[in-house]
Amino acid sequence: MSRVEVEKKVLxxxxxxxxxxxxxxxxxxxxxxNLVSSPGSGKTLxxxxxxxxxxxxARVAVLTGDLQTENDAKRLAKFGFPVxxxxxxxxxxxxxxxxxxxxxxxxxEDLDLLVVENVGNLVCxxxxxxxxxxxxxxxxxxxxxDKPLKYPSIFFKxxxxxxxxxxxxxxxxxxxxxxxxxxxxxxxxxxxxELSSTTGEGLDAWMKWLKRRQQQxxxxxxxxxxx
Amino acid sequence: MAxxxxxxxFMHELGIATSILECVQAEANRRxxxxxxxxxxxxxxxxxxxxxxxxxxxxxxxxxxGLEGLVLAVESIPRVQRCPKCQHEFRMTDYDPQCPxxxxxxxxxxxxxxxxxxYMEVDE
Numbered sequence: 001m002s003r004v005e006v007e008k009k010v011l012x013x014x015x016x017x018x019x020x021x022x023x024x025x026x027x028x029x030x031x032x033x034n035l036v037s038s039p040g041s042g043k044t045l046x047x048x049x050x051x052x053x054x055x056x057x058a059r060v061a062v063l064t065g066d067l068q069t070e071n072d073a074k075r076l077a078k079f080g081f082p083v084x085x086x087x088x089x090x091x092x093x094x095x096x097x098x099x100x101x102x103x104x105x106x107x108x109e110d111l112d113l114l115v116v117e118n119v120g121n122l123v124c125x126x127x128x129x130x131x132x133x134x135x136x137x138x139x140x141x142x143x144x145x146d147k148p149l150k151y152p153s154i155f156f157k158x159x160x161x162x163x164x165x166x167x168x169x170x171x172x173x174x175x176x177x178x179x180x181x182x183x184x185x186x187x188x189x190x191x192x193x194e195l196s197s198t199t200g201e202g203l204d205a206w207m208k209w210l211k212r213r214q215q216q217x218x219x220x221x222x223x224x225x226x227x
Numbered sequence: 228m229a230x231x232x233x234x235x236x237f238m239h240e241l242g243i244a245t246s247i248l249e250c251v252q253a254e255a256n257r258r259x260x261x262x263x264x265x266x267x268x269x270x271x272x273x274x275x276x277x278x279x280x281x282x283x284x285x286x287x288x289x290x291x292x293g294l295e296g297l298v299l300a301v302e303s304i305p306r307v308q309r310c311p312k313c314q315h316e317f318r319m320t321d322y323d324p325q326c327p328x329x330x331x332x333x334x335x336x337x338x339x340x341x342x343x344x345x346y347m348e349v350d351e
Contacts, residue, residue, distance in 0.1 A: 006344045010246050124239040126275045153275035185322035188333055
């Protein structure tokens with residue numbers, strides 16, 4: 001009997017593809033964000049409000065993942081930006097291959113921002129790198145404040161947490177402070193935004209975050225090219 | 228496989244188990260005549276993988292692959308933080324990132340995210 005040392009990532013194939021995507025985004029200076037949350041936390045509504053507020057000349061596209069139906073793509077298509085549905089047919093997360101396949105007839109050089117809306121799930125999407133620059137996790141005020149403690153992996157890996165449905169705070173037994181404290185216990189220093197897609201409160205800060213992150217990416221790429 | 232997917236629902240660990248099995252099969256193909264008896268994996272506590280579900284899924288998918296009897300050995304890796312101020316390293320419990328040595332809060336995670344295949348045992 002002999003022992004062979006392997007030292008390989010279990011999701012090596014996905015990792016390789018994700019790295020290729022990341023490289024393509026970098027070359028074309030596209031910021032890719034991966035939105036993750038439980039089902040019903042408000043990913044699609046936030047995206048509707050985001051696209052609605054975008055300048056008509058904005059170079060943005062959306063890939064939206066669901067187990068079944070094209071409903072989300074239909075909701076998002078009315079703003080005139082390129083939108084494509086990824087129907088996973090049962091798989092509980094998106095992987096890099098699905099993203100790559102759905103990008104084939106889009107030109108990345110025509111984009112500045114690619115938003116990937118993951119399947120509603122806090123577990124599986126945390127394991128699959130899609131080549132994104134940032135994972136963004138949404139938590140709504142109708143969930144438990146302890147979600148970050150129950151699903152630490154995704155909160156740890158996300159650059160930003162967006163607390164959604166804050167218009168409901170007067171009506172639900174949810175402490176925003178406790179939720180933020182829990183998020184920071186899992187991921188010290190993580191950025192947090194609070195907003196309501198329904199009333200529009202906090203959406204300006206969200207749009208600014210996206211803008212700032214795009215600029216940051218463009219500058220990083222320029223520095224790398226210069227160096 | 229399709230039937231298994233239905234039977235096991237959308238179990239996250241099944242996809243992980245499948246990726247491990249593919250890696251073992253690739254190694255087996257490189258070693259004709261040899262039998263792989265054990266595959267060792269490292270799973271960090273931040274990897275979001277339930278070890279019991281992974282074992283269950285793995286046992287289910289190795290049936291009829293010629294790899295029956297293959298043992299999946301899981302080493303769980305705890306979350307360890309390092310303090311940037313005093314360099315103290317500590318096992319993080321209860322999501323408390325504070326350095327027990329000097330009190331610094333902004334400590335960094337240095338292990339616990341692993342989802343790696345570490346080794347295989349082969350009968351040549």
